[in-house]
Amino acid sequence: STMHVPTAAPKPNIFAGLSDVSISGDIPVEGEINVPVGTPIQDKEYSTLDEPVKDTILRDLKAVGKKFVHVMYPKKSSALLRDWDLWGPLLLCVTLALMLQGGSVNSKEDGGPQFAEVFVIIWFGSVIITLNSKLLGGTISFFQSLCVLGYCIMPLTVAMVVCRLVLLGGSWRFSFIVRLIVVTASFSWSTFASTAFLADYQPPNRKALVVYPVFLFYFVIGWMILTV
């Protein structure tokens, strides 16, 4: 059983052949129908919902760790900015605030900064610096800047740990000088590191205007660490 298909007819009579077509209802039509399936391969790359939690956590930790390494050796790379995340800054901020608060527990007076105080200083300071750099004509986005400023607190956190260790032993005078040197070095390192990342996104003649608040910010944090 064949189907009578109209052959290629000359254009003006294109419908002429159709009048010859007659298919009765009970003749089966042969052929294949292929429904194109949407490529599942693409979905697999972006669907991270099905992987085990351990994989997700390890991947994020690796990303955070890579950024820490970038901060320790600040070269002009855009890796820190391309995939920004706020886990690292949060971790550093909480660690710093916990360690700074621990100092006030020992003293009777309320001389040390509270946890909330440190937290607020770091985050509001970062927000203000970001707003300032945006207002001065910077092209960096809000969260990228928060990410960079947060990650560059790492040298100060390391200095905090060192100060704690130094305070445990040694004469007081000597330990103060050592702490002063360590904190000064780490705060300049922080400023330098964040400048290395942020400076490219500013208009070239206003770099000093953007660096100064960053300097003040890390100076205040360094001062809190030194005098806790």
Add this chain to the structure above:
Amino acid sequence: KMASSDGNKNTNTEPWGGFEDNIIQGTGSAVIDMENMDDTSGSSFEDMGEMHQRMKEEEEVAEEAEATEEETGEDGEFLGIKGIKGQLGRQVADEVWQAGKRQASKAFNLYANIDILRPYFDVEPMQVRNRLIESMIPIRMINFPQKIAGELYGPMMLVFTLVAILLHGMKTSGTVIREGTLMGTAIGTCFGYWLGVSSFIYFLAYLCNAQITMLQMLSLLGYGLFGHCVVLFVTYNVHFHSLFYILWLVVGGLSTLRMVAAVISRTVGQTPRLILCGTLAALHMLFLLYLHFAYHKIVEGILDTLEGPNMPPIQRVARDLPVVATAAMNAVNATVKTLGVILQSQ
């Protein structure tokens, strides 16, 4: 909003309106003619209003259906209706969400737009440096309005620098704040002074008919804090009573004179000038006094115990002690006092 490109041909004369034009227009265009939204007075666009009304009703029903979805759960009877209206409801709800989001982002862009502040931050480092230096140089021309730069970067940075210096001073003096934190106190004091006194002087200037805008006042007072920063930075590290008084008069006086001259040059009349000049000078100088003394009582107390009658005034004993070691400092005090007594007896 104007109608779609079809044009609204008002060719129907019957009160109920013909169907053909409007239905084609209604189904063909995705644009709802806004000016006919509420017009159901029998014009030919009644159908548009009706359609809109129907949409609204459907949306309400869809919302109700969604709201009762959780309640009815597997109610079989309800599912039948929900099957049709559910999808429509979702579409309408989606539209409502989009419209709401658009409006919210419009409002946000209007009010929270930081671009409003952008022109006030348009400065070069050289300009900032020059303005800092100029803030200490009073200009004597008071018969012609002096030029005041309307800029906010310099003042803001100076306020934050003052905050940092205050923190430094508070830490070294061991100021203990009971209700509140050190940082909060410093920020509150500095920003409160800058914004509050600017507003107050602006209000007075408004009363006295002075030609000065709020922005200029903020800028002027902000740059006036440069003198305060310098004085406090020096005297928190070098503790001479007389040095502080000299600096207070000279540096504080210069920056006050500059501000006062600028404000006076924009005021007419003896009495208004006197009022403005007096208030501004008093507030500015007193603020510096307050900053120095409020955060330095404890240090001076320690200085007094250290200074015996024969001891030289320079006693920089452990200026940067953290609070924890005040006990150690008291021990030092005691030994130095006994030393003083011994020296005296000789």
